[in-house]
Amino acid sequence: MPKIKPRVPIGKQSPMERITNFDSVLYGYTEDQAVEEASRCIQCKKPKCEPACPVTIGIKEMNLLIAQRKFKEAYLLVKEDNAFPACSGRVCPQEKQCEGACILEKFGQPVAIGRLEAFIADWGRTHEVEIDEIKANNEDKHIAIVGSGPAGLACAAECRKYGYAVTIYETLHKPGGVLIYGIPEFRLPKAIVEKEIEHLKEMGVKIELNHTVGQNIYYYELVSQNDAVFLAMGAGAPKFMGIPGENPMDNVYSSNEFLIRANLMKAYRFPEWDTPINCGNKVAVIGAGNVAMDAARTARRLGADEVHIIYRRTRELAPARKEELQHALEEGIIFHERVAPVRFHGDDDGFIDYMELVRMELVEDEDGNISPEPIEGSTFYMECDTVIEALGTVPNRLFLDRAPDIKRDERGVIIxxxxxMTSVEGTFAGGDASSGAATVIKAMGEGKKAARAIHAYISMHDTSHRQKVQKVEV
Amino acid sequence: MPFAITKMIDLDSMDYLVDVEAPEIVERFHPGQFVMLMTRKEGERIPMSVMKAENGKLTMFIRKLGKTSKELRDGITHFENVIGPLGHGIKEKAYGNVVVVSDAVCGQAENYAICEALSKIEGNTITSIQTFPSEKEIYPEEYLAKALADQHIITTEDGSFGEAGNYITVLQKMIDRGEKIDFVFGGGKLPTIKAVSTVLAKNNIDNLFTTRQMMVDGSGMCGACRLYIDGKMKLVCVDGPMFDSRKVDWDKAIKRYNMFKKKEKEANDYYEAHKGGSK
Known part of the structure; x- marks a missing residue:
C-alpha cells in the first residue's frame, strides 16, 4: 500500500471571526483543491462508499470525473441520483456513511466525499448547468406530497422524473422544511437551499405554500383528488422536559422555536426583519444532538457571552456529529456532561433566572444498556437568562388527529x-413521519425509495377509483 | 402572491378596519378561528382575529399601536401573506341564552363573528356586550354586533356612554337579576378575562374565551403559545384559540403575552426612524 496523502484541508472562518456573523463556516473547495482531493480516491473495484449512501450517489465516478476536471459531467451524474447535493454535501453525517465506509479510512483519512459533493453542487449551480428536460409523461396521474422537507422534496423530484404531476403542500410560507427553518445559515446557506428547490419547480413540481393538511386542507381531499399521496410531514412538534417551573417559563424555548425565529424568520436581523428573539448572555442548551449544537452556536452568534450545553451522558456519547461538536467547542461553547435540570426558577416577571440541576451517573443494567441515573444529594444551581430545550421532536398531531385511517404506533409514528405504504392503500409515508426523528439524508433516501414504490403502485393498479377515508375536519 | 387590501377604514377609534382579499381562506373559515398576517417579506407572522369572512374577503380590526398599523397608516396596499384558517372554530349549534363579550380589538372582531354565526341558528338568544374605553372609541354602528344580537349593550370604561365599567359589570347584573345564562363567549384583554373567569367559575357558567398568546408558526411546531390548562400542556394555535376561562392560568398567560414587549418597542422605533428608506 502506497503512503496515503492527507486530506486537502478546507478553508473556514476562524472561530473568533465566525461567531460575529451567520455566514457559512466552511468556504468550500476551490477547483484545484477539489481535483487534488478527488484524486486521492483509489477507484476501488467494488466501492464500499456507494452502498453506504442513503441515496446511492455514484461516488466513485463522481470522484473520477472531478479528478479529470469534468465538472459538468460530475454535476449531472450527482444530480441524477440526488436533487439536493448542495444540501446533503453540507449536512450529511458522512463519517457514518460514505466516508465511514471509504477504504482509505483504514489507512488514514477517507476521501472528503461530502466536501466534494458540496463542491460539485456549487459548481453546477454557479455555472448554471442545465438539467435535461423530463421526457416521461404521466401527467394524467397526480401525486400529492404532504410536507416540503427532505423526504417530500426527494420524493417529488423522483416522482417528477417518472413524469407524474406532482404537488407539494407545505404549511410554512417557505418550502424546505428543516433545511429552511431548522438548520442555520452558517451550516447551510438558505440561498443554496432556495436554488435547489427552484430547480425542482423548473422540473414542473408545484409547491402550494401555507397549506396545512389537517387544518386548511384535508387528507380525505387529497385522497379523493390524487392517484397517490406521500406523507412527509416529518416529526415537527417539540418535546419539553416537563419539569417543575416550566409552566411555561419565559425565555425558555424549544429548539424548534429558537431556530424557527432565527432561521426562517431571520430574527438575527431584527429589527430590520420583524420577528424578535430574546437571547440573553448566559444561555443553557439542554441536549447534545445536532439540533442542540445548532441552537448553541446560533445563541453564540446572537451575542451570548456564555453558552452551556447540558447533557445527561458523557461527551463521547453525544449524538451530534463530531465535526459539529468540535465547531461548537472551538466557538467557546462549554460542555457539561452527566448533568440534568430538575427545576426552573424564574424572576418576578416570569423570566428564567436559574436552573436547579443534579449530577448523573451512568448505570449499566443486566442487558448492557447504559442509562443515566441521578446521584442523590448532588443538587447544584446554575444562573442563566435563556434556556433552549433541544430534546428531539415528535410527530405533529394536527395531521394525525384528522386522518384516523392512517395507522401509527403509540408515539404517533406512521406505520x-x-x-x-401506510394502512391506507395508495397512501405512502417516509422520513421522520414514519421513522421518528432521524437525519436529512435518511429522509431523502426514503423519499426517493418511496417514489419508486409509488411508481410501481400506479403502474400496476387502477388508481382511478379513489380510496375511501373518513372525513374529519377541524 | 400578495393579498390585496381592498378597504381600510380609520374607525376614528383606536383601531383600523381592514378588508383583504383571501378567497381560499374565506371559503374554509369558521367563526372562532384565526389567521396569520405577514405585512411584508421580512414581516412577522402575526395572529389575527376575523370579524367577517365573505365575498372572498376577510375583515379584521387592527389596533393603532404596533408596527402593522403604522404600515397601514403609511399606505401599504397588500399583505405579503395571509395564512389560515388556523385553530378550531366554535361549535355552531343552539346554546340557549348566549352572552358574547369583548373589550378590545380582536375580541370585538370575534364578538361580531360569533354573533353572526349563532344568530342564524334557531334556539339561540344572544346578548352581545361590547366594551370601549370611552365614547369616542366606539365603532360606527355597522361594525358592532348590534344588528346580530337580540340584545346589544355598550359599556365604556370611563362611563362616558352606556353602562359604566366593562362587560363584567353588565354580566354580573344579569347574574344578580337571576337571568339564565347558558354559555358565554368572549375575547379581548387578558386581565379582564382573568377577572371574569372567577365570576363564571362562581356561577358555574360554561364558556370559551380567546386566549391570545404570541405565536411563530401557528401550526404546532414551535411551542411558543404553550400554556398549561388543567395541568396539561396545550398549544393555543392548534388546541385553541378558545379555552374554558376557568381552566387557564391567567397570571402566567398575561406575563407571557408580554415576553417581547421591549422588542416590540424597538421594532416600532426602528420603523419610525427608517420608514420610506431602503424599501
Missing part, C-alpha cells in the same frame, strides 16, 4: 410496510 408503513416494506414499500412505504
Amino acid at each position: 408503513v410496510d416494506e414499500n412505504y
Whole structure:
C-alpha cells in the first residue's frame, strides 16, 4: 500500500471571526483543491462508499470525473441520483456513511466525499448547468406530497422524473422544511437551499405554500383528488422536559422555536426583519444532538457571552456529529456532561433566572444498556437568562388527529410496510413521519425509495377509483 | 402572491378596519378561528382575529399601536401573506341564552363573528356586550354586533356612554337579576378575562374565551403559545384559540403575552426612524 496523502484541508472562518456573523463556516473547495482531493480516491473495484449512501450517489465516478476536471459531467451524474447535493454535501453525517465506509479510512483519512459533493453542487449551480428536460409523461396521474422537507422534496423530484404531476403542500410560507427553518445559515446557506428547490419547480413540481393538511386542507381531499399521496410531514412538534417551573417559563424555548425565529424568520436581523428573539448572555442548551449544537452556536452568534450545553451522558456519547461538536467547542461553547435540570426558577416577571440541576451517573443494567441515573444529594444551581430545550421532536398531531385511517404506533409514528405504504392503500409515508426523528439524508433516501414504490403502485393498479377515508375536519 | 387590501377604514377609534382579499381562506373559515398576517417579506407572522369572512374577503380590526398599523397608516396596499384558517372554530349549534363579550380589538372582531354565526341558528338568544374605553372609541354602528344580537349593550370604561365599567359589570347584573345564562363567549384583554373567569367559575357558567398568546408558526411546531390548562400542556394555535376561562392560568398567560414587549418597542422605533428608506 502506497503512503496515503492527507486530506486537502478546507478553508473556514476562524472561530473568533465566525461567531460575529451567520455566514457559512466552511468556504468550500476551490477547483484545484477539489481535483487534488478527488484524486486521492483509489477507484476501488467494488466501492464500499456507494452502498453506504442513503441515496446511492455514484461516488466513485463522481470522484473520477472531478479528478479529470469534468465538472459538468460530475454535476449531472450527482444530480441524477440526488436533487439536493448542495444540501446533503453540507449536512450529511458522512463519517457514518460514505466516508465511514471509504477504504482509505483504514489507512488514514477517507476521501472528503461530502466536501466534494458540496463542491460539485456549487459548481453546477454557479455555472448554471442545465438539467435535461423530463421526457416521461404521466401527467394524467397526480401525486400529492404532504410536507416540503427532505423526504417530500426527494420524493417529488423522483416522482417528477417518472413524469407524474406532482404537488407539494407545505404549511410554512417557505418550502424546505428543516433545511429552511431548522438548520442555520452558517451550516447551510438558505440561498443554496432556495436554488435547489427552484430547480425542482423548473422540473414542473408545484409547491402550494401555507397549506396545512389537517387544518386548511384535508387528507380525505387529497385522497379523493390524487392517484397517490406521500406523507412527509416529518416529526415537527417539540418535546419539553416537563419539569417543575416550566409552566411555561419565559425565555425558555424549544429548539424548534429558537431556530424557527432565527432561521426562517431571520430574527438575527431584527429589527430590520420583524420577528424578535430574546437571547440573553448566559444561555443553557439542554441536549447534545445536532439540533442542540445548532441552537448553541446560533445563541453564540446572537451575542451570548456564555453558552452551556447540558447533557445527561458523557461527551463521547453525544449524538451530534463530531465535526459539529468540535465547531461548537472551538466557538467557546462549554460542555457539561452527566448533568440534568430538575427545576426552573424564574424572576418576578416570569423570566428564567436559574436552573436547579443534579449530577448523573451512568448505570449499566443486566442487558448492557447504559442509562443515566441521578446521584442523590448532588443538587447544584446554575444562573442563566435563556434556556433552549433541544430534546428531539415528535410527530405533529394536527395531521394525525384528522386522518384516523392512517395507522401509527403509540408515539404517533406512521406505520408503513416494506414499500412505504401506510394502512391506507395508495397512501405512502417516509422520513421522520414514519421513522421518528432521524437525519436529512435518511429522509431523502426514503423519499426517493418511496417514489419508486409509488411508481410501481400506479403502474400496476387502477388508481382511478379513489380510496375511501373518513372525513374529519377541524 | 400578495393579498390585496381592498378597504381600510380609520374607525376614528383606536383601531383600523381592514378588508383583504383571501378567497381560499374565506371559503374554509369558521367563526372562532384565526389567521396569520405577514405585512411584508421580512414581516412577522402575526395572529389575527376575523370579524367577517365573505365575498372572498376577510375583515379584521387592527389596533393603532404596533408596527402593522403604522404600515397601514403609511399606505401599504397588500399583505405579503395571509395564512389560515388556523385553530378550531366554535361549535355552531343552539346554546340557549348566549352572552358574547369583548373589550378590545380582536375580541370585538370575534364578538361580531360569533354573533353572526349563532344568530342564524334557531334556539339561540344572544346578548352581545361590547366594551370601549370611552365614547369616542366606539365603532360606527355597522361594525358592532348590534344588528346580530337580540340584545346589544355598550359599556365604556370611563362611563362616558352606556353602562359604566366593562362587560363584567353588565354580566354580573344579569347574574344578580337571576337571568339564565347558558354559555358565554368572549375575547379581548387578558386581565379582564382573568377577572371574569372567577365570576363564571362562581356561577358555574360554561364558556370559551380567546386566549391570545404570541405565536411563530401557528401550526404546532414551535411551542411558543404553550400554556398549561388543567395541568396539561396545550398549544393555543392548534388546541385553541378558545379555552374554558376557568381552566387557564391567567397570571402566567398575561406575563407571557408580554415576553417581547421591549422588542416590540424597538421594532416600532426602528420603523419610525427608517420608514420610506431602503424599501
